[in-house]
Amino acid sequence: MSGNETQAGEQAEEQVGAQPPGLFPVPPMAEQERMVEAILFASAEPVSTAELSRRLPEGCDAAEALAHLRSRYAGRGVTLLRVGDSWAMRTAPDLAWLMHSEQLEMRRLSRAAIETLAIIAYHQPVTRAEIEEIRGVAVSRGTIDQLMELEWIRLGRRRMTPGRPVTFVVTESFLDHFGLESARDLPGLRELREAGLLDSRALPGTGGPEDDDGMEPPEGQSELFED
Amino acid sequence: MSGNETQAGEQAEEQVGAQPPGLFPVPPMAEQERMVEAILFASAEPVSTAELSRRLPEGCDAAEALAHLRSRYAGRGVTLLRVGDSWAMRTAPDLAWLMHSEQLEMRRLSRAAIETLAIIAYHQPVTRAEIEEIRGVAVSRGTIDQLMELEWIRLGRRRMTPGRPVTFVVTESFLDHFGLESARDLPGLRELREAGLLDSRALPGTGGPEDDDGMEPPEGQSELFED
Amino acid sequence: MTASEAEEAFAGTGTDARLAEEALIVDVDGYEGPLDLLLTLARRQKVDLRQIPILQLAEQYLRFVEAARKLRIELAADYLVMAAWLAFLKSRLLLPPDPAEDGPSAEELAEHLAFQLERLEAMREAAARLMARDRLGRDFFARGAPEMVTVSRRTRYSASLLELMQAYARLRTRDEFRPYAYDRSDIYPLESALERLRGMLGHQGGWADLAQFLPPGWRAAGPRRRSALASTFAASLELAKQGRVELQQADTFAPIRLRPANRGGSGPA
Numbered sequence: 001m002s003g004n005e006t007q008a009g010e011q012a013e014e015q016v017g018a019q020p021p022g023l024f025p026v027p028p029m030a031e032q033e034r035m036v037e038a039i040l041f042a043s044a045e046p047v048s049t050a051e052l053s054r055r056l057p058e059g060c061d062a063a064e065a066l067a068h069l070r071s072r073y074a075g076r077g078v079t080l081l082r083v084g085d086s087w088a089m090r091t092a093p094d095l096a097w098l099m100h101s102e103q104l105e106m107r108r109l110s111r112a113a114i115e116t117l118a119i120i121a122y123h124q125p126v127t128r129a130e131i132e133e134i135r136g137v138a139v140s141r142g143t144i145d146q147l148m149e150l151e152w153i154r155l156g157r158r159r160m161t162p163g164r165p166v167t168f169v170v171t172e173s174f175l176d177h178f179g180l181e182s183a184r185d186l187p188g189l190r191e192l193r194e195a196g197l198l199d200s201r202a203l204p205g206t207g208g209p210e211d212d213d214g215m216e217p218p219e220g221q222s223e224l225f226e227d
Numbered sequence: 228m229s230g231n232e233t234q235a236g237e238q239a240e241e242q243v244g245a246q247p248p249g250l251f252p253v254p255p256m257a258e259q260e261r262m263v264e265a266i267l268f269a270s271a272e273p274v275s276t277a278e279l280s281r282r283l284p285e286g287c288d289a290a291e292a293l294a295h296l297r298s299r300y301a302g303r304g305v306t307l308l309r310v311g312d313s314w315a316m317r318t319a320p321d322l323a324w325l326m327h328s329e330q331l332e333m334r335r336l337s338r339a340a341i342e343t344l345a346i347i348a349y350h351q352p353v354t355r356a357e358i359e360e361i362r363g364v365a366v367s368r369g370t371i372d373q374l375m376e377l378e379w380i381r382l383g384r385r386r387m388t389p390g391r392p393v394t395f396v397v398t399e400s401f402l403d404h405f406g407l408e409s410a411r412d413l414p415g416l417r418e419l420r421e422a423g424l425l426d427s428r429a430l431p432g433t434g435g436p437e438d439d440d441g442m443e444p445p446e447g448q449s450e451l452f453e454d
Numbered sequence: 455m456t457a458s459e460a461e462e463a464f465a466g467t468g469t470d471a472r473l474a475e476e477a478l479i480v481d482v483d484g485y486e487g488p489l490d491l492l493l494t495l496a497r498r499q500k501v502d503l504r505q506i507p508i509l510q511l512a513e514q515y516l517r518f519v520e521a522a523r524k525l526r527i528e529l530a531a532d533y534l535v536m537a538a539w540l541a542f543l544k545s546r547l548l549l550p551p552d553p554a555e556d557g558p559s560a561e562e563l564a565e566h567l568a569f570q571l572e573r574l575e576a577m578r579e580a581a582a583r584l585m586a587r588d589r590l591g592r593d594f595f596a597r598g599a600p601e602m603v604t605v606s607r608r609t610r611y612s613a614s615l616l617e618l619m620q621a622y623a624r625l626r627t628r629d630e631f632r633p634y635a636y637d638r639s640d641i642y643p644l645e646s647a648l649e650r651l652r653g654m655l656g657h658q659g660g661w662a663d664l665a666q667f668l669p670p671g672w673r674a675a676g677p678r679r680r681s682a683l684a685s686t687f688a689a690s691l692e693l694a695k696q697g698r699v700e701l702q703q704a705d706t707f708a709p710i711r712l713r714p715a716n717r718g719g720s721g722p723a
Contacts, residue, residue: 037304038322041268044600055325077264091265091595093588098262098282102269102598104591112486118581128422134573136489137532144422148616154406155414155615166414171406177590187583197576201569269595318601326601336613338621344613345622361625377611405615419623 026059029068036065046086046176082181084172093179107150113143117152121174121186123198125156125167130200144168152177253286256295263292273313340370344379348401348410352383352394371395379404488536491515493571506571508564509547512540523657528670531646534653541656543567640678642669644692647685651693655714661702664690664710 027035035056040047052062066087070080073089081090091099109117116139119131131139147153156169170183180186192198254262262283267274279289293314297307300316308317318326336344343366346358358366374380379401383394397410407413414422485491495514496506519537522529546560558566588594651667664686665673672682690712693699702711 034304034319035322035325038318038325039304041305041316041597042318042326042601044596077261078268089268089597090590091269092261093594095262095265096588096593098265099269099595101282102591102595106589106592109585114581114585115577118584119577121584122577122580128418134570134577135486136570136574137487139422145616155408155412157408158412166412166418178584178587179590179594180587186580187587188580192576192580195576197573201566265595269598271598315599333612336611336617340611341613341617341621342625345618346625348618349622373611405613405618407615414619416623416626419619 024057027057029061029064032056032060032062032065033068033072035060036062036069040069040080040087040089043088046081046083046088046172048086050085052087081179083176084182086172088176090179109146110143112140113146116143117147117170117174120147120153120168121170121183122189122192123200124169124183125159126169127159127165127167129165131168251284254284256288256291259283259287259289259292260295260299262287263289263296267296267307267314267316270315273310273315275313277312279314337370339367340373343370344374344397344401347374347380347395348397348413351396351410352386353396354386354392354394356392358395488515488533489570489574491518491533492536492567493574496571497575506568508567509544512544512547515540516544531650531653534657535649538653538656640681642672642678642682642685644685644688647682647689648692651686651689652698655693655698658712658714661711661713664712667712 036052039052039055049062049066052066053060056062056065066080073080077092077095078089079092081088112135115135116131119134120126123130123134128139128144144153150173151171152174153168154171156167158164159167174180175182189198263279266279266282276289276293279293280287283289283292293307300307304319304322305316306319308315339362342362343358346361347353350357350361355366355371371380377400378398380395381398383396385391386394401407402409485494492511492515495518496511499506499510516537519529519533543560543563547564551559590596646669650669654667665683667686667690668679668682672678687710690699690701690710694701698715699712700715702713703709704711
């Protein structure tokens, strides 16, 4: 049995090289699904749909293969998760108790770091001054540093307000870590937005620089920044 | 043989505290299969049947669960492979060609290269002479070449000053790699300091001999860099 | 509010509440600033944050600050700034609105404070919910043995944004900023002096020696005291210029004394 498989493997390698040329017929969907399955299993990091399309033979439909694969793994010990624009195989959370030998030591985050992370996630893109306004204290040295090192946050666009402050946004690793498909799936996001708690509201009539935040440029304006 | 297994099971019960006590009913076989699937997926090493039995709740039949799992994965993109006395999940051999682009060797950029890159990012478009002035040492040809090969920098417009020197700018791939939307999103010195990024601990090896700019090719070589 | 009034206010709240109040003070280092403290006080009223009676909350906070003074506990400047602001808000809420005055009404200011408290509370809850989610490496897991088939070898250089920024900062601060971070510990910045002085003014009655406004830890004779004194003096000049304090010096080299400017005659002088 293993002799056969090895041979088949070698043959395939010789024939197709790194990328099968487009002369070959498009593989059937069942085969595309196998390929996507193999790629996702092989990687510990999420793989983007674009990357999948690049690696599959020409003419394949990564999105459809993913949909098939997702329903195949529904309810299994390993499931297919969407992470932003990417996909990853992950063990089912209800089996966490089984996995004590794999469990990583989680770095304990300070309360300041946890709150700062939540504020960035729910208010993104958000400036340092806005984080401080919400928490009522200065962002302590090292908090932003730590979140960047964890690769949970990154720099976003500069804000088009006086001083053009840098903003922070959350990353795909953040989504992966917390099992979120996208930042829109943050728990309670809609309720918070409906309650107006995600609005940036300045102290009325302060006339300070913070006041300008109420006049965020509309989406379109960010294109101006491109030049 | 079955006597052996029972013994192993009892032993395990004494050793491992994290397991649910034997008071619970034995999970159905489909559930046992899920558990084995998750364990094999997450494990860095092949897992032996004995180890599986130890980790599953009391009364489970690891061998049977493995048999079910093996037939479930037969013909899939990933297969259950026996490795000596142990079990592991592996990409189907006929799909090995898919894994080619996975093959990457990660290397850290030299200090000279990262400094040069930083200067280009912050000062673009910038000439070679300007880079040298900021770094205080000659920029070797290898450094520029390396950054060009990485497609993190490219040539910009020539400067309209005597000698019309070429300038360097950062590329789209640079922004992509560093998760930036624009080079203007890089924080300034004051922002770096405020964010506590500036005087965080020294980088590893700072000032060490291998980090030394003296290790760069001799200065004379820089004259070779013409286009 | 006098000390005895504060005591009364405490006595009125019953022994349990009083003990809780003292526990708050002892624990003041555990709070992350005045907003955090206000939120804790508000929570203890066990009412919906949207309905929080701001006047009552302001009184509680002021009582707290007063009690801390009585126990001779040094509160950070921002707690005092908040106290001054709440005292101002309280008086505005109690007085009939002045039609000649423009700017936000007292109700608007109170509403904004309530909003801030509610938002902070909401963010804390959101943070807790986030951290309670199933997490990678704790509750669910990635492939333990990712496969990298060794066929084609490509070298990729990695560098993080942090390294890039640190490299740049290292280059740019090599010369000019080297001693900065170290010397700083013995220099009391003007901004801090201003902030501290502003915060303390609300609680200052008559004339007081400038030296009394020096921050703790900077009072012993030496370069630190000189730096703090210089900054505090400069800050007092700035506030005098703004018409917020009056300065007095009886004689050359006599102690400089300071008191809040008489603000009874409303409007800037």
